Each structure stands twice: as structure tokens, then as C-alpha cells.
Amino acid sequence: MPPIAAPSATDRAPGSAPANSVGPLTPHLYAPDALRPLRAKEHFLNADTQVELHQHPWPQLTFSTRGVIRLSTEDGSYIVPPSRALWVPADMPHSISLIEDAELRTVYLHSWLGPAWERCEVLEISPLLRALMLALDTTPDGLPPADPHAAQRERWIAPLLVDELERATQIRIDVPLPTDKRLRQLCEALLRNPANRATLAERAQQIGASERTVARLFRDQLGMSWQQWRQQAVLAHALPLLARGMAVSLVASASGYATDSAFCAMFKAATGQSPTAFQHKKRG
Known part of the structure; x- marks a missing residue:
């Protein structure tokens, strides 16, 4: 289905416009590469915050350790409770709305990693997948990693994380538009x-x-x-x-x-x- 512009109602409920709009949370400081094929970041965001529409040339996994979020693309919206993660393909414009206070986690994957999924997918998070995502260092570029062995651990974790992704149950919690x-x-x-x-x-x-x-x-x-x-x-x-x-x-x-x-x-x-x-x- 070709991209189409979604009405504002898919991005938020009527009468509930976000109280705070923020930029794309510095994805350029976490760009994955051959040395570090997995990069993770975390942000604590308040309810009614909206992360503005943005895109980047690598795919991502978005989830929250607490709090429900809604991620919107040009052809629909996806509800993501803490028990699930959302796969977002590379180069797909997306925004995020915080339905409640949330600890937002994002895992970026190098372009040659991961499934060849061309659309967003809501995935059930297995205990192993959750543990792998939470084990990744979340220090941005320009600062020394909290774990001095972060790059090596990311390379070890990458193939197992991708295998768990491909095994994960896919669930429909989206509002697609025709x-x-x-x-x-x-x-x-x-x-x-x-x-x-x-x-x-x-x-x-x-x-x-x-x-x-x-x-x-x-x-x-x-x-x-x-x-x-x-x-x-x-x-x-x-x-x-x-x-x-x-x-x-x-x-x-x-x-x-x-x-x-x-x-x-x-x-x-x-x-x-x-x-x-x-x-x-x-x-x-």
C-alpha cells in the first residue's frame, strides 16, 4: 500500500493534543555501524509528550519498560504496551506519542542486520529478547561507554537478538488507513x-x-x-x-x-x- 497522509485523529485522540513536543531525540548520536551494529538509547518522557516526525537510514526497535506509547507513520498508528516492541523499517518517517509516563527504549540496527520487513511490525517481547535489548549500552557518541566492552558485547548480542526477532510473535495493534x-x-x-x-x-x-x-x-x-x-x-x-x-x-x-x-x-x-x-x- 503506498504511503498516504494520515489524519490528525490517528496521531492522537480527539481533544487530547500533546502538551509537549520534542525533536527526534538525537538519533545521529547512536548511529549503528560495522563496529557497533547495535546501538541502544533510553529516554524518560512524560505523558502527553510527542516526539516529532523524523526518519533515519537504519531500522529500529521501539519499546518501553513502562508506559504505553503510540507510534504513528504515514499510513497508520501502532499501540505499543510494555509487553511488546515495534519494528520500524529504515527510512520510514515516524512520530511517537506518550500515552502515559514512559521509559522509552530504542534499539538501532545496522542496515545489514535484521529481518527484511518492509512495514512496521508489533512483536511480543520474549524474556530473552527483553534481556538482550536491556543489556545494550545506552551511552551516546562523544562520551565513553559505561561498559568499556560495549562494542564487543554488541557484536556478540547482534545475531542472537536478530534470531529472537525472527521468532517473535507478530501482533496487530495498529490503525491502518486505506x-x-x-x-x-x-x-x-x-x-x-x-x-x-x-x-x-x-x-x-x-x-x-x-x-x-x-x-x-x-x-x-x-x-x-x-x-x-x-x-x-x-x-x-x-x-x-x-x-x-x-x-x-x-x-x-x-x-x-x-x-x-x-x-x-x-x-x-x-x-x-x-x-x-x-x-x-x-x-x-
């Missing part, structure tokens, strides 16, 4: 108002298409069903509201769910925790 103008109109309408409980048949009628046609377009253009896409869009809308302390019942209603229990079941299946646990962790 190229078809009618389907895009439908998607943008839901992103603007997730509480609207109109059925797919009703939404299809509004764009002058049949329900069967729209269902086929979702499968052909986005690789998922209408129900799956709507769940991803609702999750991207609900997470910032929960992070701000809104009651679960209100978030469920604002997300278009008729019952709290149905919303809680969706949330736990997608993030591995209940909405209440998510809020308690944030307050803690």
Missing part, C-alpha cells in the same frame, strides 16, 4: 467520533456502497475485518482517556461500547491488562 476514497471516508468518520454505534451497513450506505463491498475493501486494503479495524481504532482513542483518569464506564461509552464488560474484555485482550489495572499502574 487508499480507497470511500473506505477512507468511512474510517475517518469513525476516528472523528468513535462513540457512534452505527452498523457497517449504515456506514456503507452513507458512502454510497453496499455492506458486502465495504467488508471486501477492508479485507483487500487493510488485511482485517471491519470489526478488527474498529477495535484498533477504539483502542487508540480509549488509551489516552484512561491515562487521564476518566472513569472506565465513561471511556466505554465514549468508545461506542454498550456495556463496560464488553469494553473491558476487548481492552484486556489487546493490552494484556484490564482498564482499571492500566489506570492503577499509571497512578502508582
